[in-house]
Amino acid sequence: MQGWLRQAAGGLPRQFWFLWTGTLINRVGAFVVLFLSLYLTGERHFTQSQAGLVLGLYGVGGAIGTMAGGVLADRWGRRPTMLLAQFGAASLMLTLGFAHSYPQILVVTGLLGAFGEGVRPAFSAMMVDVVPERDRVRAYSLNYWAINLGFSLAAIAAGFAAQADFLLLFAIDAATTLVTATITLIFLKETRPARRPAPTGAAPTSGGGMFTALRDRTFLAFLLVNLLSVMVILQHWSTLPIAMQADGFSAATYGWVIAVNGIMIVSGQLFVPRLVEGRRSHRVLAVATLLIGVGFGLVAVAHAAWVYALTVVIWTLGEMLQSPSNAATVAALSPSALRGRYQGLNSLSWSIGTALAPVLGGLVLQGPGSTTLWTGCFAVCALAAAGHLLSGPARERRAALRRTEEAARIAAATPGRVVTTDLAPTT
Known part of the structure; x- marks a missing residue:
């Protein structure tokens, strides 16, 4: 057990553990989004369509926030961006609890x-900055484990808090966000790489802002392929409960x-890094995507509760493989100057x-029907798996170039130091 713990969590930087602790605390208190629809329809007596508009605006705000946060993280810095977002979110969380009118x-x-x-x-971006490439799959697995553990605990605790007083949900959520912001303020250091001239021969994607990122075809192709599997896996909270209800559950x-x-994620995620160690990320992603497709495809023939549970087991295995490999791929393809973007x-x-999955899934379920939806999910994932395999070599070449660029940047920042392409510095 000690050996396994060392392999799963040993040797990671101190700053990573502060990030990890902040994630766990924040997720344990993440009450509001979980129960917002129930709060709006039950406590505030809004209609379902009114509640839907509120949730939709949260999604629109989130899309704007992620883009703005990415730009600020690169221009202003990781730490100040996180502090602004965390203190702002805590204040708004409490404000929402006291807001009464619909506008x-x-x-x-x-x-x-x-x-x-x-x-x-x-x-x-800060996690990419502080964790060496060779340890990123482990780091992302640990962070994903904390997210899911916190989510599970939050779902249980929020239910009890809501029974006492809905305002308690907002207060606890705001408090845990403040604790996370305090960790950022006291323990986290700025990690944004210093801006330096690009090394000779570097690709043009080494700088230039959001438009440069949007012209990165290798990265955009990865996002497009990943989007296909995202729209499938998100059916678990939109059309899957409808399908089970139609079966009388x-x-x-x-x-x-x-x-x-x-x-499964809480009990098994920390074993994933050892499982995928030394394997090419695009092949891992292809296998993960196929498992997701098989799991959701089998819903077409599921009519017993245990069969539905078996389908969840299969696609969860795919999700467990996909999440850390996906995050590590994004990190590997990102130039240091544009990691936030x-x-x-x-x-x-x-x-x-998240926006497309319930809409498209609902249209297919209401039109061609359940069998078409779930077999279509398998077909979409098979297409995405093929996309991972076909685009994998281009990603590997781009990731190798990023490693070379980063090694050159570090060498320029610390003259007399030799930096290997896996970013493990030696004198």
Whole structure:
């Protein structure tokens, strides 16, 4: 067990553990978004369409926040961007709890989405800055584990808090966000790489702002392929409960079936780095995407609760492989000067997937029907897996160039130091 713990968590930088601790604390208190729709319809007595508009504005604000946060992380710095977003989100969280009128709630929720999601690019960029490339899959697995553990605990605790007083949800969420902001303020140092002239022969994507990132075809192709699997995996909270309801299952049954996902991630995610160690990331992503496709495809023949649970087991295995490999790929493709922007674009692609998944899934379910939806999910994932395999060599070449650029940047910053292409410095 000690050997396994060392392999899973040993040797990571001190600053990473402060980031990890902040993630866990923030997720344990992430109550508001989980219960916002229930609060709006139950406590505030808004209609479902009104509640839907509020949630939609949160998503719009989040999309704007991720883009703005990515730009600020590169121009202003990771730490100040995180502090602005975290203190702003805590204030808005409490403000939303005291807002009563519908226009007030609309405005505050939109701003909350911008500040709440605006921290993500800076957080992710800082993690890339402090964790060497060879350790990133482990680091992302640990962070993903903390996210899911915190989410599971939050879902349980928020239920009890909501029974006492809905305002308690907003207060606890704001408090944990403030604790996370305090960790950022006291323990985290700025990690944004110093701006220096690009080394001779470097690709033009080494600088130039958001438009440069948007012209990076290798990165955009990766985001497009990943978006396909995102739209499939997000069916678990949109069309999957509808399919189970059509089969006569209650909301409680859906609850324990989907709980398998969280249980597997919390109990098994830390074994993933050893499983994928030494394997090419595009092949891991291809296998992960196929597992997701198989899991959702089998929903077409699932009519018993245990079969639904089995489908969750299969696509969760794919999700566990995909998440850290996906994050490590984004990090490897990002030039150091534009890490915030690249992370912002990656977050934006997930926001787009979150918006498209329920709409497209609902249209297919209502039109051609359930069988078409789930077999279509498998077909989309098979296409995405092929995309990973076909575009993998180009990604590897781009990642090798990024390593060379980063080694040259570090060497220029510290004359007399030799830096290997895996960014492990030696004198």
